[in-house]
Amino acid sequence: MFRRDEIVGRDEELLARLGYKQEFKRAFTPLEVFGLAFSVIGLFPSMTSVLVYGLPNGGPVSMVWGWVVASLFVLCIGMSIAELASAAPTAGGVYYWTHTFASPRWRNLLSWIVGYADTIGYISGLASVDWGCAVQITAAASIGSGQTYVATSAQTFGIFVAVLLSHGLPFRVSTLVLNGMATNYTAGVDASVHISEEASNAAVAVPWAIVHNGFQLGRNVILASVLDDDSQKVVAASRQAFAFSRDGVLPFSSILSRVNKYTRTPVNAVWFVIITAGLLGLLSFAGTQAINAIFSVTVNALYIAYIIPIVSRWLGDNDFKPGPFHLGPFSLPISVIAVLFMTFMNVVFLFPATPSMNYTVVVLGGVFALSIVWYYFPVYGGVHWFTGPVRNVNVGDESSSPNTDVTKEVGGEKKIGLCSPSDTDRGSFLTLGQLL
Numbered sequence: 001m002f003r004r005d006e007i008v009g010r011d012e013e014l015l016a017r018l019g020y021k022q023e024f025k026r027a028f029t030p031l032e033v034f035g036l037a038f039s040v041i042g043l044f045p046s047m048t049s050v051l052v053y054g055l056p057n058g059g060p061v062s063m064v065w066g067w068v069v070a071s072l073f074v075l076c077i078g079m080s081i082a083e084l085a086s087a088a089p090t091a092g093g094v095y096y097w098t099h100t101f102a103s104p105r106w107r108n109l110l111s112w113i114v115g116y117a118d119t120i121g122y123i124s125g126l127a128s129v130d131w132g133c134a135v136q137i138t139a140a141a142s143i144g145s146g147q148t149y150v151a152t153s154a155q156t157f158g159i160f161v162a163v164l165l166s167h168g169l170p171f172r173v174s175t176l177v178l179n180g181m182a183t184n185y186t187a188g189v190d191a192s193v194h195i196s197e198e199a200s201n202a203a204v205a206v207p208w209a210i211v212h213n214g215f216q217l218g219r220n221v222i223l224a225s226v227l228d229d230d231s232q233k234v235v236a237a238s239r240q241a242f243a244f245s246r247d248g249v250l251p252f253s254s255i256l257s258r259v260n261k262y263t264r265t266p267v268n269a270v271w272f273v274i275i276t277a278g279l280l281g282l283l284s285f286a287g288t289q290a291i292n293a294i295f296s297v298t299v300n301a302l303y304i305a306y307i308i309p310i311v312s313r314w315l316g317d318n319d320f321k322p323g324p325f326h327l328g329p330f331s332l333p334i335s336v337i338a339v340l341f342m343t344f345m346n347v348v349f350l351f352p353a354t355p356s357m358n359y360t361v362v363v364l365g366g367v368f369a370l371s372i373v374w375y376y377f378p379v380y381g382g383v384h385w386f387t388g389p390v391r392n393v394n395v396g397d398e399s400s401s402p403n404t405d406v407t408k409e410v411g412g413e414k415k416i417g418l419c420s421p422s423d424t425d426r427g428s429f430l431t432l433g434q435l436l
Contacts, residue, residue, distance in 0.1 A: 086323030121301030122237035293359035
């Protein structure tokens with residue numbers, strides 16, 4: 001087994017090969033990385049937030065088998081992305097992979113588009129889940145008032161903003177005390193038992209109190225799950241914004257790419273994500289159809305950001321060198337299934353509702369239009385200066401670009417690799433057969 005400092009050293013070495021110096025504190029363990037991914041996906045809050053759409057339109061069958069069928073296709077997407085992540089584990093992710101694997105003729109424009117798609121996808125994902133959380137809070141208030149209270153758009157938006165701000169504050173203050181108190185909230189379920197001799201009709205009142213408390217706890221757990229999902233989306237979205245700003249693409253990149261010297265986290269990028277998500281929430285004043293579009297924007301934007309690097313890996317002019325996680329002969333068919341499913345879902349989510357237009361086209365189309373204008377803008381546009389991910393560390397030949405082979409002496413032996421060290425440097429490849 002490797003010691004933690006040795007593992008971190010290897011991670012920093014791999015990052016240097018990709019052209020970047022270590023700026024963040026490597027504090028996430030493998031279990032915590034899994035927890036972050038599970039939270040960002042938001043399985044439980046996602047199920048509860050779409051009940052209002054699934055049950056009226058497809059019934060219980062859609063809520064059961066819809067999840068099962070979709071999960072199989074999403075698993076294919078996850079495995080295809082995992083292969084790329086194993087080969088090049090950078091905060092830039094899909095943006096970096098696109099520039100690395102795409103054809104030299106198109107890599108600059110494609111990585112530019114993918115970067116903006118990934119950024120708006122994560123930001124709209126944060127906005128959509130936070131809006132769902134705000135709606136659940138107002139629904140709980142309505143139920144508690146016997147349906148006499150009906151929240152206005154302004155009130156729901158206010159709760160939405162409060163939830164957004166609650167994610168930003170923990171990045172500026174210590175949360176260790178709050179985290180340590182978490183277990184206290186689920187302790188003492190037998191408290192009512194201790195007053196059995198003082199309660200009337202104790203045989204009914206005491207067990208009812210315990211069970212009812214469990215239902216209340218369950219409702220709070222759902223809300224807590226949504227809040228946790230939101231917090232992890234802030235982490236993912238801010239790292240994407242930081243990586244994109246590090247290469248000078250986003251407006252105010254010099255500010256957004258700064259790393260807080262005390263926390264070693266991109267605090268400015270965090271607040272950029274939160275403020276932008278808050279602006280998306282203003283769609284609520286345009287009506288239900290408009291605010292619901294942020295859910296579709298998330299899927300469409302992220303699927304576009306996933307499709308391009310996966311296709312570029314197979315069709316681009318590159319020499320793909322897999323990392324420790326590799327699907328072997330299953331890699332191509334799984335990638336094909338993933339791309340076909342994402343393409344189909346992109347078309348579905350762009351369909352308009354019968355009585356009104358689909359605001360997804362407005363939001364997503366607007367972002368893409370502005371990004372293209374910014375890319376081709378005379379004199380200052382990205383077409384004049386953008387050449388892909390900017391290296392901030394020199395390894396081997398300083399003139400080499402992120403998408404060329406990089407050499408480095410490791411243990412007296414010269415290692416050569418495009419995106420990842422060889423299997424002798426990081427361990428043998430993990431094949432699909434070994435996973436199963």
